[in-house]
Structure formats: C-alpha cells, structure tokens
Amino acid sequence: MIPEKRDQEAGRLRRGSRGGRPPGFDKERYKKRNTVERAINKLKQFRAVATCYDKRAYVFLGTVTSAALLIWLRS
DSSP states (O other), X not given: OOOOOHHHHHHHHHHGXXXXXXXXXXXXXXXXXXXHHHHHHHHTTSHHXXXXXXXSHHHHHHHHHHHHHHHHHHO
C-alpha cells in the first residue's frame, strides 16, 4: 500500500461520488509489508534461494531455512 499523493486525494474529493475508490492507507500494514519485503530481499542474496533450482519443495524449504538461519546468526 503506497501512500497516495495529496493532489490525487484532493481531486477525488472534488469529484465527489464520481471520484472512484476512496483513499486508503494503513501505516501499520505498510510497515509490516516493508519488513517482509526486506526479509525476502535478504533471502534473495543467496543464489540457491534466488534461482530456485531445487526440484522438490522440501529441498527448497531446507535451502530457505538454512539461508534464514545464516541471516539470523550473522545479525
């Protein structure tokens, strides 16, 4: 959820009922999304996780788990 520009919100209010969807932005939800995105980006630093060459789901899960463990141990 990206914050909306002030002029877009004002234009929507000016048009009234024809203005489309109501402006919505939840700061707490945005913070959580940012945390998840940063965690995924840290996992993607590991080549085995980023390329997904594993054929079996349980092998890939083990790869992701070991990458997460390394990230946790380094921090």
